[in-house]
Every structure is written in C-alpha cells, then in structure tokens.
Amino acid sequence: MRLSQDAKLLLSTLIVIVAAVAASWVALGKARHFILKKEGRYTAVHWAQYLENNLRGLDGLLSAGLITNEDRMTFDFATATGNVLNYQILDERGAVAFSSWSGDFRLSIPTDHVQAAIRNDKSYTELIEYEGGESRPRLVAEAYVPIESTAGYKGAVNVKIDLTERAVELERRSMFAFLGLLGFVTLISTFCGALVWRNIRNRQWAEDLQNSRSVVLEQLATGMPLKQVLLTLVQSVERLKPDTVCSILLLDESGTRFKDGVSPSLPEFFRNSINGVQIGHGVGSCGTAAYTRELVIVSDVLTHPYWAGIRDLVARTGLRACWSLPVISSDDEVLGTIALYYREPREPTDAELEFFRTISHLVGIAVEQRRFQARIAHLAHYDTLTGLPNRRKLQARLQQYVSEARIANGTMALAILDIDKFKTINDTYGHPVGDSVIREAARRIAACVREDDIVGRLGGDELAIVFRKVSDVREIAEVSDRIAEAVRLPMYIDGKSIATSSSIGVSCFPQHASDSDELFIKADHALYQAKQSGRATCEIYDEELHELIREKQILERDAALGIQKDEFSLVYQPQIDLKSGALIGLEALARWEHPVLGQVPPNKFIPIAETSPIIIELGERLLRQACTQAARWRQGGLTNVKIAVNVAARQFKDPLFVEKIKNILEQTDLKPCALELEITETMLIDDFDVVEKTLGELNALGTSVSIDDFGTGYSSLLYLSKLPFQNLKIDRSFVHNLPSDSNSVAIVTSIIAMARQLNLSVIAEGIETCEQAEFLRMNECVGGQGYLFAQPMDALQLETWLRDDFVNTFHGRLGAMNGQMEAARVASLKHSELRSA
Numbered sequence: 001m002r003l004s005q006d007a008k009l010l011l012s013t014l015i016v017i018v019a020a021v022a023a024s025w026v027a028l029g030k031a032r033h034f035i036l037k038k039e040g041r042y043t044a045v046h047w048a049q050y051l052e053n054n055l056r057g058l059d060g061l062l063s064a065g066l067i068t069n070e071d072r073m074t075f076d077f078a079t080a081t082g083n084v085l086n087y088q089i090l091d092e093r094g095a096v097a098f099s100s101w102s103g104d105f106r107l108s109i110p111t112d113h114v115q116a117a118i119r120n121d122k123s124y125t126e127l128i129e130y131e132g133g134e135s136r137p138r139l140v141a142e143a144y145v146p147i148e149s150t151a152g153y154k155g156a157v158n159v160k161i162d163l164t165e166r167a168v169e170l171e172r173r174s175m176f177a178f179l180g181l182l183g184f185v186t187l188i189s190t191f192c193g194a195l196v197w198r199n200i201r202n203r204q205w206a207e208d209l210q211n212s213r214s215v216v217l218e219q220l221a222t223g224m225p226l227k228q229v230l231l232t233l234v235q236s237v238e239r240l241k242p243d244t245v246c247s248i249l250l251l252d253e254s255g256t257r258f259k260d261g262v263s264p265s266l267p268e269f270f271r272n273s274i275n276g277v278q279i280g281h282g283v284g285s286c287g288t289a290a291y292t293r294e295l296v297i298v299s300d301v302l303t304h305p306y307w308a309g310i311r312d313l314v315a316r317t318g319l320r321a322c323w324s325l326p327v328i329s330s331d332d333e334v335l336g337t338i339a340l341y342y343r344e345p346r347e348p349t350d351a352e353l354e355f356f357r358t359i360s361h362l363v364g365i366a367v368e369q370r371r372f373q374a375r376i377a378h379l380a381h382y383d384t385l386t387g388l389p390n391r392r393k394l395q396a397r398l399q400q401y402v403s404e405a406r407i408a409n410g411t412m413a414l415a416i417l418d419i420d421k422f423k424t425i426n427d428t429y430g431h432p433v434g435d436s437v438i439r440e441a442a443r444r445i446a447a448c449v450r451e452d453d454i455v456g457r458l459g460g461d462e463l464a465i466v467f468r469k470v471s472d473v474r475e476i477a478e479v480s481d482r483i484a485e486a487v488r489l490p491m492y493i494d495g496k497s498i499a500t501s502s503s504i505g506v507s508c509f510p511q512h513a514s515d516s517d518e519l520f521i522k523a524d525h526a527l528y529q530a531k532q533s534g535r536a537t538c539e540i541y542d543e544e545l546h547e548l549i550r551e552k553q554i555l556e557r558d559a560a561l562g563i564q565k566d567e568f569s570l571v572y573q574p575q576i577d578l579k580s581g582a583l584i585g586l587e588a589l590a591r592w593e594h595p596v597l598g599q600v601p602p603n604k605f606i607p608i609a610e611t612s613p614i615i616i617e618l619g620e621r622l623l624r625q626a627c628t629q630a631a632r633w634r635q636g637g638l639t640n641v642k643i644a645v646n647v648a649a650r651q652f653k654d655p656l657f658v659e660k661i662k663n664i665l666e667q668t669d670l671k672p673c674a675l676e677l678e679i680t681e682t683m684l685i686d687d688f689d690v691v692e693k694t695l696g697e698l699n700a701l702g703t704s705v706s707i708d709d710f711g712t713g714y715s716s717l718l719y720l721s722k723l724p725f726q727n728l729k730i731d732r733s734f735v736h737n738l739p740s741d742s743n744s745v746a747i748v749t750s751i752i753a754m755a756r757q758l759n760l761s762v763i764a765e766g767i768e769t770c771e772q773a774e775f776l777r778m779n780e781c782v783g784g785q786g787y788l789f790a791q792p793m794d795a796l797q798l799e800t801w802l803r804d805d806f807v808n809t810f811h812g813r814l815g816a817m818n819g820q821m822e823a824a825r826v827a828s829l830k831h832s833e834l835r836s837a
C-alpha cells in the first residue's frame, strides 16, 4: 500500500528509530542482506559491508526496532546474532532514564562527551527484505545517523521508517498516537547516548579490569598470601558483574584433585563438597574444564549431564548456569579453574567470554607467580637432591637451638657426616647412583633421629644433623654410632648392592663451643680426625685433636711458603743388587728445613701437603730436581743407575701428569728408562681405568713404575696381574722382623714368589741387618735398600760415599753377611719346613 507523499515526509521526519551500533565485527559478519530500492532502481547491499564501508571504527552492530502498542512504546534491541540485549538510556545529565533491568551497570557518561551530530544523508523510499526466497515489498525510509563524541567514541543510529502496514496503522491512528511518537522522538538525542554507552561499557570493563590487574600485581609484589590475592580478584569480578558468582579452584600437587579454592559467594555446603574432588570428564563444569583443559559452558546445571552427579546439591544453591575455564600456566600445566555462576540459565556473550579469559589469565599469573616465589624460597633453603634443609637453613636452625640451649642451660650438638669413598662410588657406578646413595643415607639418618632434630645437606656427600637437646656427650656418641651403623648397611640401588660407610665428627654446646660458628668448626675438625683415623668411625671433638688440626693448618701454610722460599731439598738413598753388590738405583727422598722448626720429617709434611694442592707444585719441583741430578750423575759415569722418585696420589691423578714427566725428562735430558716412579698400592684402587691409562702411557714412554710399601695395602691380584708396572718394594715393616718372625718370613717369601710369577723385580726396603740382607738374597730378592748399606744422603755426600765408602763399606758388609749366611739359611729352611708341614 502506498502512502501519500506528505505522510511519507511526516513519518520520515518523526517516527521510528532502529539503531545500529556496537557488538563486534563478528556480529557484523552475520548481518542480513537487504535489497534497497532507490529512485526506481534496486541495489543489493550487504548490511555488514555497508557498515564497514561507511562506519569503520564501530565496535559492532546493534539493531533496534520499535513496537508500538495502543498507548505505550517498548524498545527491543537485538544484536545481529539475534540475542536480546539489555540496554539503558541516559538523560542529558548522564543519569539513568531507562533501564531494561535494575542497577547492574553503574555508568555515568558526562554528557559533554556525547555530541551527536545527526545527519540525514541517506534516504530510501523503498526496501524489499529478502527472506527465504520470498520477497515482500515494504515501504521504508531509512537514514544512518553517525554519532561521534569528543572522547572518540563512534557509533551510528540507523533510522528506518516502516511505511508499510505499521506505518499505515500509524497513519490511521489518532492524534494521541502521533503525540506518542513525538514523545519518542524527543528521546533520540538521549538514545544516541545509550548507543555510546554500549561502547563505554566495554571500555569501562577494560578499565576496571586494568585496575584489578594493578591491584593484583601490587598485592603479589608486596608478598600478600595467594588466597588473599585471589579473593581480591573474585571480588573484582563480582563487583564488575554483579549478577555473577565467581569461584576459583586450585589443583593439588598431583594435578588431579581440587585442593583449595576461593569462592566467597558460594554457599558453604557447596564449597565444602568441591574440596578434594578428583577432576575428570563429566565432573561438573570445573572438574571437566580442568581435565579436558578446555572452556566448559553449562547453561543450565539442572539439565546438563556434567552435573548429573550433584544435581540435588547444586539445586540447593539456586545457581543455574556455570561456565568454567581452566587456568593454565606458562609451561602448559593446569593450575586450577575459574568459574562464573549465574542464577538463571544462560550462555556467555562474546564480550563476556573475553572478559572471562582475561580474568583466568590474571588468576594464572597470580598462582604462577606465587608458586615461583615459593619455589625460589624453597631453593634458597632446601637442597634439591634430598629435599633436606641446606647449609643456610641448617645454620639458622643451629643458631636457634644454641640460643635455646643457652637459655635453658642445656646441651645441644652438631654432627657432620661424610660418606666414605663417595668419589669411588660415583666413578664406579655413575653419578645417578651416587645421588641415590646420598638420598638413601639421608633417609636412614633421618630415621635415627628425633622429630625436632634436623637433618640437612651441607653439599656434596656431606650431611649434618643438628640435635636440639642432648643429655650429655655420651648420648650423642651413641646416636652417632647408630647413624654410622645405619649408613653402613648395604644399599640396593639400581639392582646393585652398594656397601658404604661414613665418618662422623661431633661437637657439643656448651662443652666444645660457645656459638654456632665454633660448633661448625669443631665438628669439622672432629670429622677430619675421623677420616684420618681410617674412616668409618665417629669422633667427638676434643682439644688435643683441635691442636693437631691447628698444627696441620700452620704447617700447610708454612709448606706453601717454603716452596716459594726453596726450603725443600732432596736426599738420596742407594739401592743395591743383593747378589752382585752393584748400585742399581737411588731413591730420592724429600727434606724440609723449616726456618723455625728445623728439619721437618717427610712423614709429617708429606701427608699434610697431600691433602692440599701444594703437593702438585712441590712434587713437580722435587721431580725436576731429582731428574737434573740423575742426568748429571749418569753423564759422570753412573750410567746404569736409576733414580726412584715418590709420587703422591694427587700428582698421579693430575690429568697432565704424564705430559709433565715428558717435559721434565726432555728439559733435564734424562732418559725415560733412568726414571722410576714409586706409587703406593692405595693409589691403584681409586680409579682403575685412569690408573691403567696413566701406567700404560708411562710404559710407552719407557719410564718404569714401582709399587711402594707393598703388602701394607690391598695387594689385590687383580691389580698386580692387570696393571703394567715393573717393580715391587717390600715394606720395611715386613723386613724389620726377618728372619726370626715366621709371619714376616711367610709374607716376604710369598711376595718374592708372586713377583717372580708376574715377572716383576723386587726391592726390599729398610734392611738394617746382615741377617735380613742374607735372608732376602737367599730368597731371590733382587734389590735391597736400608741403613745397612747407606742412610739417605744429599748429593755431595752421596758422591763422597760412592767414591770412598761404597766399595769398602759394601764389601765389609758382605764379609759380615757371609758370616751370617749359615744362620740365615737355617732360618729359611726352617720356614720352608714349617710351610710344607
């Protein structure tokens, strides 16, 4: 039906507004197609396209329609997706004029920000809406009214004037209806404000969210407990969206159960029912979200299968919709969930989802940040391998317990425990097994002590126990023995049975120390003593021991200085062929002339130097000195004489050892075959592979190796048969009792026989008597060394000895030996008889 031109004009000026603004570009994509007819020509216009072209910068689209009843008007705003939106209209002062529901949006826009410029620049006389293939002519006047505000908000009002049935109806209406329409038109300017408000509301959320984020970050920075921070977040959400009940749930360490949560607005009975629940598919919205790691939208908990298990329970809460998002950490771990509950069944809008995700992200930051801080704090005080308190934490506790004991006039103690030969365990079985040994030792120690005693790890294979209260020193000795015994039991690790032991040093307050630092020093000294006395023991600190350690420290310092000041020198002791009487070698022995103490015996300074890196420098200097001297003597005529030099364990383990030997030989011009290195049996067992390699390299070089003090160490056939060395030196303790002591006789003859079997030469050391020499000679011991032939001498003395005394003295000795021969032979025979019997 066609209207008169006047009516069209009148209506086009006055009536009906359908507005468009805001929502999202997504919504725009879903807009309808229209066919517009303008000035007699039809044009297909895509609604979204139109807006895109003409109103770029809009947040979205809101279409509005007007329904007129007999005597009142209502507005029905809808997005292009068809969702009914709540709306609000403000008056010029920014106060709420209309609201589709009460009080939820606290919005106030200063009206000077809304300066709508209304232009009626598009007008169509005819529009045909294309629906399901059926075209129905409608007479519509249409106008887009762009709006802009000084704050930069953009929007538009789409004014459509329906000139078909409804318009006709209007036309037929009385003046009353016309006035009603007029009344509406007066609202246009405020209506524009309402459209702007839509835009503002998003912005307001963003601002509020930004504020919440700042508050949360500030609370995190000031060290507020996580629960408090999460509560702030939940309260922010509930303040921003007052129809929402917000709940945050966190997972336990296993990541499978809800352990903790912040849900102040959920009824207590419901909150309690969630705590401890195992996550899984179909376990409510949150259990499912945490399990599937995905957003779960349940628009009605009373009908959704995920809630079937607790439907009655949730019904009592009055809540209907529950949307849940997993909170995921930066390394992709599910930390918990955040849920939004509503009292009516509903689904989220796109804007709400975005809001939801932002909040979830914020929860993630808070939880992760707190966990990170907790981890850092834990790392600062606990050992990662054993989980035990570390040195720092132990020291703090030690101080606390010392203070308590001081106040109570009581006794407390500190024990430091070191796993014996831990390096060998590591080298033999590998580091993971070594780690397990430490963990197992820690576990066993913890089982031996009381609850308020503290077991901690100081580092490496060193553990400590702080005993809070002990009755006396004896009690602590008993506990320490128990601990040593527990560690000594075999450990079954990785399918292997590993035998280990520990050394323990103990000090007590107030008996041995007046504060925690002193306790540490003294327990350490006691531990040192335990190690010195052969390991696998427990030592309680005592003053005498302390003195020894101090003396050791002073000597160590002085030895280091002595090296620089050239206080060390060498003496040489001849080695004689027992059959021919020829000089076969010279053992170089170190001497130290201390500026205050005078001659310090090597038995004293070598063990001290061996426990510190100074032995490397000292050993190298002495070796160079010995080689230089030997080269000189060889050039002077002692062509077949070898120089034997003692090598300390640290020197031998030095990866550059063989290289250094090579260099020294080259630099001193000594043939490698003129050098013999003396190592001890104990050095062989430390690291078989390394020892084998080093010996092989020395062999290849042409330098021989002698096992010193043979018989006092492990004397393992395995080492003897597999390692490439050339000589055995029978320890002087066995020689000392020859030939009268049958044990010594048995040992010495066995060593000689074994050496013959293995094609090794033998030198007996410490020969002081002719009987000893004769016995050894008769039992086929090739070489001998001892005071019987010569004391160790410096280079000059040795040269004099060689020139003046050697032949005489030696032959004199031989003469005496001849007189003793019969007795020695009888002793030897006796022994053989005993053995065969």
Ligand SMILES: Nc1nc2c(ncn2[C@@H]2O[C@H](COP(=O)(O)O[C@H]3[C@@H](O)[C@H](n4cnc5c(=O)[nH]c(N)nc54)O[C@@H]3COP(=O)(O)O)[C@@H](O)[C@H]2O)c(=O)[nH]1
Residues within 6 Å of the ligand: 573, 587, 588, 589, 590, 591, 601, 602, 603, 606, 622, 646, 647, 648, 678, 708, 709, 729, 732, 765, 766, 767, 768, 785, 786, 787, 788, 792
């Ligand atoms: N790593 C190094 N160790 C060294 C070096 N120089 C010496 N040492 C070791 O110190 C230990 C003691 O040595 P020292 O006091 O020199 O004693 C040697 C001899 O004097 C002594 N000896 C020799 N003959 C007799 C004897 O008839 N009776 C007797 N009671 N003692 C005697 O024996 C020591 C030699 O021993 P050994 O080396 O085992 O052949 C000693 O263990 C030295 O090894 C050094 O430069 N580096």
